[in-house]
Amino acid sequence: MYLNNFEYFAPKTPGEALDLVGRMGNKAKVLAGGTDLIIMMKEKMIQPEYLIDINNVKEFKGISYEPGKGAVIGAATKISELEYSPVIRDKYFALHQAAGELGSVQVRTMATIGGNSCHASPAAETPTPLVAFGAKVVISSVSGDRELPLEEFILGNRKNALGEGELLTQFILPEPAPKSASRYWYIGLRDAMEIDAVNMAVNIVLENDGRTVKELTLVMGSVSPRPLVSVEVPGILVGKEFNSELVEKAAQAAAGEAKPISDIRASAEYRREVTAVLARRLLQAAFDAAREV
Amino acid sequence: MKQLIELTINNRVYEVPVSPKDLLADVIRDKVRLTGTKKGCGQGDCGACTVLIDGEPVLSCLTLAIACQEKKIDTIEGLVAEDGQLHPIQQAYVDHGAVQCGFCTPGMILTSKALLDRNPKPSEEEIKRGISGNICRCTGYKKIVEAIFAAGETISTAGVK
Numbered sequence: 001m002y003l004n005n006f007e008y009f010a011p012k013t014p015g016e017a018l019d020l021v022g023r024m025g026n027k028a029k030v031l032a033g034g035t036d037l038i039i040m041m042k043e044k045m046i047q048p049e050y051l052i053d054i055n056n057v058k059e060f061k062g063i064s065y066e067p068g069k070g071a072v073i074g075a076a077t078k079i080s081e082l083e084y085s086p087v088i089r090d091k092y093f094a095l096h097q098a099a100g101e102l103g104s105v106q107v108r109t110m111a112t113i114g115g116n117s118c119h120a121s122p123a124a125e126t127p128t129p130l131v132a133f134g135a136k137v138v139i140s141s142v143s144g145d146r147e148l149p150l151e152e153f154i155l156g157n158r159k160n161a162l163g164e165g166e167l168l169t170q171f172i173l174p175e176p177a178p179k180s181a182s183r184y185w186y187i188g189l190r191d192a193m194e195i196d197a198v199n200m201a202v203n204i205v206l207e208n209d210g211r212t213v214k215e216l217t218l219v220m221g222s223v224s225p226r227p228l229v230s231v232e233v234p235g236i237l238v239g240k241e242f243n244s245e246l247v248e249k250a251a252q253a254a255a256g257e258a259k260p261i262s263d264i265r266a267s268a269e270y271r272r273e274v275t276a277v278l279a280r281r282l283l284q285a286a287f288d289a290a291r292e293v
Numbered sequence: 294m295k296q297l298i299e300l301t302i303n304n305r306v307y308e309v310p311v312s313p314k315d316l317l318a319d320v321i322r323d324k325v326r327l328t329g330t331k332k333g334c335g336q337g338d339c340g341a342c343t344v345l346i347d348g349e350p351v352l353s354c355l356t357l358a359i360a361c362q363e364k365k366i367d368t369i370e371g372l373v374a375e376d377g378q379l380h381p382i383q384q385a386y387v388d389h390g391a392v393q394c395g396f397c398t399p400g401m402i403l404t405s406k407a408l409l410d411r412n413p414k415p416s417e418e419e420i421k422r423g424i425s426g427n428i429c430r431c432t433g434y435k436k437i438v439e440a441i442f443a444a445g446e447t448i449s450t451a452g453v454k
Contacts, residue, residue, distance in 0.1 A: 001335040002314070003314040003316070004314065005294075005312065005313075005314055006313055006314060007294075007313065008313035008357070008359050008360075010360065031357070031360070034355050034356065034357070035337055035352070035355055038316075038355045038356075038357075039336050039337065039355065042335065042336070051313065051357075053357075053360055055360065080349070103337075103426065104340065104425055104426020104427075105350055105404065105407070105408070105423060105425075105426055106337070106340060106343055106350045106351060106352045106404070106426045107337060107352070107426065109349045109350055109351055110351055110352065110355065110356070191425070192422070192425030192426070193338065193425055193426060
């Protein structure tokens with residue numbers, strides 16, 4: 001349970017951080033929360049020569065929101081800050097819920113939004129709602145920034161789109177549409193400190209009549225190597241008046257799209273069943289909430 | 294490659310030689326010799342190694358000591374007043390029989406403190422949620438929840454921190 005020897009760097013500015021990431025390339029790992037990284041080092045899954053601790057770079061932290069434009073979240077922002085942020089709760093409720101259900105209070109104090117996506121566990125909590133909101137990530141290097149939809153950043157189980165010398169620095173969330181609401185939930189073996197068997201986020205936009213679905217995104221986690229965006233569910237509900245018959249059809253469609261595996265936490269069959277359960281509950285909850293907006 | 298760093302633990306500055314790979318839990322126990330902080334699973338699941346950093350509960354078994362310079366670290370030893378008087382949370386644990394083998398207790402109490410600092414009058418559900426990252430192998434959770442509830446009452450009526 002001990003770590004290999006490495007050299008430690010704690011840059012204070014984005015420039016210093018990007019310079020170090022650029023110079024050290026694949027020999028370095030970036031330390032954000034450490035709740036996944038240090039465990040992987042303890043288990044000798046990785047043995048980096050250098051650690052670049054980005055927690056002292058204040059530009060990489062914090063949540064800013066501009067009405068009409070949306071939110072920008074620094075990649076090193078702690079999960080607990082998302083959990084307690086009034087803006088995240090008011091505007092991006094599904095992300096507020098996912099942040100509050102991640103790990104324990106200690107893990108949420110340490111772990112970061114950027115780390116959760118970079119680690120790219122199929123069972124990760126925050127990528128599911130972030131993809132449902134259409135979040136983009138900013139990837140920085142000494143030669144500049146590029147943006148990518150988060151959906152394209154997460155490539156598969158523990159694989160992300162970062163190239164050598166690149167660092168994930170921000171998440172950009174669009175302003176929520178009027179008459180919209182979002183919901184997140186999960187099913188696991190126990191209530192706390194579990195790894196989700198299935199998680200899901202729904203983001204729904206209604207027409208002014210408060211009944212017709214204008215836009216809808218349903219994203220499933222832990223039933224595919226990466227966040228799975230439903231194609232069939234919007235096809236069933238968008239342009240229609242919301243009703244329980246269509247919800248049932250949509251729930252079955254989501255379960256059909258899920259590509260779960262059997263593992264220590266649940267069988268593929270169980271995961272498919274509860275995908276339908278979550279879809280039914282979340283579609284209804286998001287619809288009810290959007291009517292109140 | 295060791296280097297000397299300063300760690301502020303329980304309002305006292307300690308100068309300790311560390312390697313970058315040294316974990317805060319090991320430095321606190323083996324170098325600073327404050328053995329109240331326990332090491333359990335080493336993977337961030339059990340919460341026995343919980344300390345407070347700038348008032349927030351953190352897993353010291355997953356934290357590099359070198360990353361804690363210029364931070365305020367509190368361990369269980371720092372909760373006792375100079376005259377030896379127990380902190381109201383510690384007293385509540387004693388009064389309610391919330392300590393069995395005692396191994397989870399330091400981490401559990403520090404997590405309780407962070408919870409009560411944020412929310413002095415938590416509901417039973419909020420307490421359970423708050424301590425869900427601290428595992429008690431004796432499974433004495435009921436008395437722990439009662440102790441935290443009572444400590445919250447004491448703290449909010451007496452205004453103790």
